[in-house]
Amino acid sequence: MITSGKRHSDAPAIELRGASKVFRTPSGGLHTAVRDLDLTVEQGEFVAVVGPTGCGKSTTLTLVSGLEEPTEGEVLVGGVPVEGIGPEVGFVFQQDAVFPWRTVLSNVMAGPRFRGVPTAQAKERAREWLARVGLASFEDRYPHQLSGGMRKRVALAQTFVNDPSILLMDEPFSALDVQTRALMSDELLELWGGTGSSVVFVTHDLEEAIALADKVVVMTAGPATVKQTFPIDLPRPRKVESVRLEPRFVEIYREIWSSLGEEVRITRERGAASAA
Numbered sequence: 075m076i077t078s079g080k081r082h083s084d085a086p087a088i089e090l091r092g093a094s095k096v097f098r099t100p101s102g103g104l105h106t107a108v109r110d111l112d113l114t115v116e117q118g119e120f121v122a123v124v125g126p127t128g129c130g131k132s133t134t135l136t137l138v139s140g141l142e143e144p145t146e147g148e149v150l151v152g153g154v155p156v157e158g159i160g161p162e163v164g165f166v167f168q169q170d171a172v173f174p175w176r177t178v179l180s181n182v183m184a185g186p187r188f189r190g191v192p193t194a195q196a197k198e199r200a201r202e203w204l205a206r207v208g209l210a211s212f213e214d215r216y217p218h219q220l221s222g223g224m225r226k227r228v229a230l231a232q233t234f235v236n237d238p239s240i241l242l243m244d245e246p247f248s249a250l251d252v253q254t255r256a257l258m259s260d261e262l263l264e265l266w267g268g269t270g271s272s273v274v275f276v277t278h279d280l281e282e283a284i285a286l287a288d289k290v291v292v293m294t295a296g297p298a299t300v301k302q303t304f305p306i307d308l309p310r311p312r313k314v315e316s317v318r319l320e321p322r323f324v325e326i327y328r329e330i331w332s333s334l335g336e337e338v339r340i341t342r343e344r345g346a347a348s349a350a
């Protein structure tokens with residue numbers, strides 16, 4: 075289902091109010107993945123979400139995306155309850171979401187074409203975004219002829235070409251090597267800077283979260299709820315490799331890790347106890 079509700083221009087981009095999600099497990103039991111979660115993402119804000127493995131970060135994104143409905147509570151996008159997947163939402167995941175049988179250009183054109191943009195116009199927009207991600211001369215290649223970093227650039231072009239006002243990113247760079255990852259983070263910041271879109275970026279990497287975000291949200295050990303929110307007062311524009319070396323960055327890292335580390339320990343201890 076595609077949402078068509080009217081957005082309120084002055085409302086936060088995203089709001090979760092007391093949101094919970096309970097899944098039925100294959101054995102017939104109930105599993106609470108997200109519990110009583112309150113989170114606000116302002117328009118144009120870049121929010122990074124960190125939390126221990128399996129705590130419910132991806133589930134939180136699926137609630138915002140409309141792929142799943144909350145069991146309790148409310149999820150609002152632009153002040154309007156989410157009902158299905160809205161056209162204003164773009165996704166980037168860890169896995170590449172490219173059609174392997176289509177060229178790079180055809181992949182980037184696919185979204186606008188699906189939304190009814192005429193071919194010539196879709197091609198022009200796709201080429202603009204391919205140029206912005208440095209892949210202008212690769213438009214005729216197929217995804218398997220590209221490196222991991224290049225495929226990720228295609229994914230960014232594929233997403234930004236649709237002008238999403240909300241960008242949901244679930245560990246988008248975690249499969250990349252460290253250097254490519256830093257480059258991609260810089261590119262993301264540059265691309266995002268020109269759009270004014272609101273971002274929710276889920277990551278395991280606290281350094282990546284701080285380098286990118288305006289606000290870092292620490293989730294509890296599952297079920298996920300917001301433990302603490304940290305505003306990141308590092309100036310922009312940022313380059314992730316150099317911002318990491320600033321004394322303020324290190325200070326922020328220590329502060330957030332003292333909160334996150336506790337939840338990571340709880341998760342590990344639970345894992346050890348259930349294995350015993």
Ligand SMILES: Nc1ncnc2c1ncn2[C@@H]1O[C@H](COP(=O)(O)OP(=O)(O)OP(=O)(O)O)[C@@H](O)[C@H]1O
Binds near residue numbers: 097098125129296
């Ligand atoms: N569709 C589903 N049905 C049943 N349980 C689910 C479903 N989706 C997620 N879960 C469970 O909910 C919990 C939270 O999962 P989720 O993927 O949101 O965590 P995460 O924080 O994103 O994990 P990771 O950091 O490892 O990527 C997990 O215990 C998971 O097994």
